[in-house]
Amino acid sequence: MVAKKPAHETKTHTRSPLKIYFLIMTLVGVIGSVISFGILCFSIGKQIIITNDEYIAGERYYEIENCKYNDYDGKESTKATTAEIKQCEEEKKVMLVQSRKVTYKQDVLGGAIRGILFFGIFIIHYPRFMRFTKKD
Numbered sequence: 001m002v003a004k005k006p007a008h009e010t011k012t013h014t015r016s017p018l019k020i021y022f023l024i025m026t027l028v029g030v031i032g033s034v035i036s037f038g039i040l041c042f043s044i045g046k047q048i049i050i051t052n053d054e055y056i057a058g059e060r061y062y063e064i065e066n067c068k069y070n071d072y073d074g075k076e077s078t079k080a081t082t083a084e085i086k087q088c089e090e091e092k093k094v095m096l097v098q099s100r101k102v103t104y105k106q107d108v109l110g111g112a113i114r115g116i117l118f119f120g121i122f123i124i125h126y127p128r129f130m131r132f133t134k135k136d
Contacts, residue, residue: 029122
């Protein structure tokens, strides 16, 4: 025969608002951290793997091509010389590489800061969630 447990030993699964809050915040912390650190790793990997020349050729080549079609004094009759075109292309390449570095630094800073913030949310809420779960 199966013996009945006393009423004080029966477990009940309660879902208090505070427990639900800690659960949601723990999940937000984990998911946010994973996404943020994923973006951070992607940005670092993209900077390491793709060279500056590949970046210019793949994404921003149209800016260098514009050097060939510029009229420098506003008149169509004046065409740019080969030397002027080469100088314009070199200046654009330097500008594009600098622009890429700025974008990279912004991506790394953004990913790291968001990752740290979400990880902080996780670290703060997870132990409290576990304490509430063990009480039940």
